[in-house]
Amino acid sequence: xxxxxxFLNFTTMTPASRFAFLFFLILGxxxxxxxxxxNAMGTLFDDHWKFSPGxxxxxxxxxxxxxxxxxxxxxxDWSIExxxxxQNPSKGPGGYFPTGIGxxxxxxxxxxxxxxxxxxxxxxxxxxxxxxxxxxxxxxxxPYGYTSFCYDLTPWLRWSAQNVIAVRxxxxxxxxxxxxxxxxxxxxxxxxxxxxxxxDPWAVAITTPHATPDKATVDIDALLKxxxxxxxxxxxxxxxxxxxxxVVASKEVSIWLPAKGESNVTSSxxxxxxxxxxxxxxxxxxxxxxxxxxxxxxxxxSTTFGIRTIAFSPAHGFLLNGQPMKLYxxxxxxxxxxxxxxxxDRAEERRIQLLKAAGFNAVRTSHNPPSIAFLxxxxxxxxxxxxxxxxGWRQAKNPxxxxxxxxxxxxxxxxxxxxxxxxxxxxxxxxVGNEILERKSPDAINTAKxxxxxxxxxxxxxxxxxxxxxxxxxxEIYDPLFAVxxxxxxxxxxxxxxSDHERVPSRVIVQTESYPRDVFTNWNTIRQNSYLIGDFVWxxxxxxxxxxIGKNNYPGEPDGQFWESEQFPWHGSYCGDIxxxxxxxxxxxxxxxxxxxxxKLYMAVREPKPDSGTIRETVWSVWPTWESWTWPGREGKxxxxxxxxxxxxxxxxxxxxxxxxxxxxxxEEYKASFTLPxxxxxxxxxxxxxxxxxxxxxxxxxxxxxxxxxTPDRTRITADGQDLSFIQVELVDKHGxxxxxxxxxxxxxxxxxxxxxxxxxxxxxxxxxxxGPTRKAWHGKALVVIRSSHKPGKITVFVSSPGLPTNxxxxxxxxx
Numbered sequence: 001x002x003x004x005x006x007f008l009n010f011t012t013m014t015p016a017s018r019f020a021f022l023f024f025l026i027l028g029x030x031x032x033x034x035x036x037x038x039n040a041m042g043t044l045f046d047d048h049w050k051f052s053p054g055x056x057x058x059x060x061x062x063x064x065x066x067x068x069x070x071x072x073x074x075x076x077d078w079s080i081e082x083x084x085x086x087q088n089p090s091k092g093p094g095g096y097f098p099t100g101i102g103x104x105x106x107x108x109x110x111x112x113x114x115x116x117x118x119x120x121x122x123x124x125x126x127x128x129x130x131x132x133x134x135x136x137x138x139x140x141x142x143p144y145g146y147t148s149f150c151y152d153l154t155p156w157l158r159w160s161a162q163n164v165i166a167v168r169x170x171x172x173x174x175x176x177x178x179x180x181x182x183x184x185x186x187x188x189x190x191x192x193x194x195x196x197x198x199x200d201p202w203a204v205a206i207t208t209p210h211a212t213p214d215k216a217t218v219d220i221d222a223l224l225k226x227x228x229x230x231x232x233x234x235x236x237x238x239x240x241x242x243x244x245x246x247v248v249a250s251k252e253v254s255i256w257l258p259a260k261g262e263s264n265v266t267s268s269x270x271x272x273x274x275x276x277x278x279x280x281x282x283x284x285x286x287x288x289x290x291x292x293x294x295x296x297x298x299x300x301x302s303t304t305f306g307i308r309t310i311a312f313s314p315a316h317g318f319l320l321n322g323q324p325m326k327l328y329x330x331x332x333x334x335x336x337x338x339x340x341x342x343x344x345d346r347a348e349e350r351r352i353q354l355l356k357a358a359g360f361n362a363v364r365t366s367h368n369p370p371s372i373a374f375l376x377x378x379x380x381x382x383x384x385x386x387x388x389x390x391x392g393w394r395q396a397k398n399p400x401x402x403x404x405x406x407x408x409x410x411x412x413x414x415x416x417x418x419x420x421x422x423x424x425x426x427x428x429x430x431x432v433g434n435e436i437l438e439r440k441s442p443d444a445i446n447t448a449k450x451x452x453x454x455x456x457x458x459x460x461x462x463x464x465x466x467x468x469x470x471x472x473x474x475x476e477i478y479d480p481l482f483a484v485x486x487x488x489x490x491x492x493x494x495x496x497x498x499s500d501h502e503r504v505p506s507r508v509i510v511q512t513e514s515y516p517r518d519v520f521t522n523w524n525t526i527r528q529n530s531y532l533i534g535d536f537v538w539x540x541x542x543x544x545x546x547x548x549i550g551k552n553n554y555p556g557e558p559d560g561q562f563w564e565s566e567q568f569p570w571h572g573s574y575c576g577d578i579x580x581x582x583x584x585x586x587x588x589x590x591x592x593x594x595x596x597x598x599x600k601l602y603m604a605v606r607e608p609k610p611d612s613g614t615i616r617e618t619v620w621s622v623w624p625t626w627e628s629w630t631w632p633g634r635e636g637k638x639x640x641x642x643x644x645x646x647x648x649x650x651x652x653x654x655x656x657x658x659x660x661x662x663x664x665x666x667x668e669e670y671k672a673s674f675t676l677p678x679x680x681x682x683x684x685x686x687x688x689x690x691x692x693x694x695x696x697x698x699x700x701x702x703x704x705x706x707x708x709x710x711t712p713d714r715t716r717i718t719a720d721g722q723d724l725s726f727i728q729v730e731l732v733d734k735h736g737x738x739x740x741x742x743x744x745x746x747x748x749x750x751x752x753x754x755x756x757x758x759x760x761x762x763x764x765x766x767x768x769x770x771x772g773p774t775r776k777a778w779h780g781k782a783l784v785v786i787r788s789s790h791k792p793g794k795i796t797v798f799v800s801s802p803g804l805p806t807n808x809x810x811x812x813x814x815x816x
Contacts (some may be wrong), residue, residue, distance in 0.1 A: 050070065091477070182335065197293060284306055317532070516538070603685040608640045
């Protein structure tokens with residue numbers, strides 16, 4: 001397939017955009033430093049940028065004076081540096097964060113080794129309306145903030161002077177997104193230096209159409225390009241390297257390249273006794289391509305991939321490597337909590353670790369393509385992915401959203417997603433839309449056909465869906481729209497599945513969104529029906545923006561749903577299984593007990609109704625329930641304790657006195673509830689298995705805080721200006737028990753080669769800046785994130801609070 005000729009037929013593309021699209025793909029990177037900083041698209045170009053908010057005149061020119069601008073390293077989100085404010089035009093959907101216009105500039109020299117090469121710059125994600133300049137020349141504007149793009153720099157580079165890349169980012173027109181988008185160059189930037197004879201990095205496709213534990217077929221499709229004026233005889237060497245770094249298969253192909261032309265190369269390689277990729281054993285192989293001419297290396301390309309097969313059918317459901325499995329999924333947005341939209345590799349990896357630890361085996365990237373680091377983490381940690389392109393098509397959900405650009409840009413943006421992401425084994429489903437408003441229109445069927453067709457043009461190995469819902473009684477009218485897609489994505493409509501299956505028995509259904517409170521019903525329904533392949537809760541993690549979703553309304557607060565009134569100071573969502581700082585909520589433990597066998601017993605306490613009224617739940621909320629037996633002022637008053645377990649019998653003890661014993665079987669939805677008067681002390685739940693063995697969990701009443709406990713996720717980080725350490729902060733009593741009611745002010749200082757990347761808590765109504773060095777604890781907890789510099793050394797983090805002794809933690813930053 002000639003990707004260049006096929007794709008550049010679109011008449012809407014400007015010359016600059018045509019050339020830009022030739023280079024935009026970047027495929028994977030490894031967690032090791034060298035791989036992270038150098039990959040198929042070139043060298044990381046994140047360091048030593050200048051930034052200024054506002055829209056100064058002539059900022060694109062090389063002569064512009066940017067000395068007063070801030071020195072920054074990418075990734076960067078300027079919105080998170082401000083505080084949520086009622087006056088900010090992003091309003092509730094954007095979390096009330098500031099937006100606006102900002103400029104970035106980077107000055108660099110062109111080394112002599114670049115002469116005669118093709119130089120391109122790759123932007124993984126810029127939100128939004130990014131206009132890129134090189135030495136004052138505009139290369140083009142990329143509107144969509146979630147897809148990757150690239151431009152050729154070669155014609156405008158200066159070889160005897162400094163060069164300036166300038167980027168104008170315009171996120172001023174609000175509201176343009178239904179959730180927090182962030183603002184700026186929030187993902188990586190890279191520069192690639194290519195010989196005129198090279199491998200096109202966005203046109204390498206790896207598939208494994210046949211794979212068993214005995215033998216696998218690896219199909220490789222690559223596009224070779226010759227930018228020179230002479231024909232070229234070249235040799236392409238392909239090596240497949242296993243997880244133990246051994247070459248297990250190889251092949252070489254001789255190719256003739258026409259002058260100023262290209263050639264497509266397709267090759268099949270057999271791998272014997274492969275290690276198959278799965279969620280429990282995410283084995284990754286590496287493909288290395290080397291292109292030579294007369295024995296001299298002209299280019300090389302490397303990426304990871306997984307050997308695995310996927311299949312979908314109503315009779316057998318979803319099969320991974322021939323084995324049936326249900327998708328226990330969650331939806332996520334792209335922000336990293338207190339870091340905003342900035343897609344640090346470590347932050348993205350941590351999110352996947354948190355999802356895996358909570359028992360999820362799948363994630364939906366609602367409602368846009370994620371970062372490459374996110375997908376790489378899914379690959380090497382074993383998390384299945386629905387990769388989603390758009391929130392809408394032609395009918396707007398907000399005044400300035402993507403619908404303004406859809407007709408001109410959907411082909412380029414959808415192609416960008418598929419070509420960039422298709423070699424990730426974690427991706428099993430493509431999604432081309434979410435709750436499309438024009439779904440009742442016949443035109444929507446044609447649009448869906450075009451979207452599905454374009455995806456299958458570049459990837460025939462995965463099914464395509466979109467997430468559908470209805471807010472009225474009409475449903476069967478969408479059958480023609482479902483029919484042009486490979487899978488049916490249901491948002492909150494699983495109750496229709498049985499009748500739908502009778503009407504359309506060929507339909508394979510995945511619930512792409514569900515309410516948190518419906519966890520048992522969804523789990524029980526899906527496990528009994530092969531044509532239902534899984535459920536994705538809204539959401540797996542709390543997120544910024546879409547303010548007030550998941551909120552419970554207390555006495556004195558306005559009643560109603562989040563879309564019915566302004567929710568400030570709430571600036572985010574609280575419907576996640578995992579909160580904004582990475583702490584699992586009780587609903588997460590219950591979900592995991594239902595889905596998996598990794599957790600046997602959990603106990604939590606329902607928050608009592610206030611004396612002055614009641615707590616009013618909203619659509620995406622659950623009753624506030626806490627891992628706490630510290631309820632001052634409730635002495636002698638009834639409290640309700642919930643125990644989750646698949647042990648058939650559970651018992652509850654308070655201060656070693658038996659409160660009661662209850663069944664906890666499928667009939668009870670694996671949940672037992674006990675009511676008892678509150679008394680301080682130790683609450684213990686015991687689960688009794690059929691063989692008589694016991695498991696137990698305890699909650700202890702906390703005394704007032706006596707110290708600050710600091711727990712870093714890592715004490716060694718890399719001195720590359722990119723690495724992070726996430727430090728959990730807990731206010732504990734003299735026995736080490738967290739005080740779940742503590743809300744003390746915390747102050748952070750850092751000594752050594754690092755800086756504060758962010759600080760936060762899980763309280764969506766706390767409007768302190770996430771970029772500031774002070775933050776209140778919420779329910780006794782907070783989070784501090786530090787970012788390495790380019791210097792190695794000892795980093796000391798101090799956390800203090802009035803009336804408590806200051807605590808410190810040491811982090812070591814080491815050279816890569």
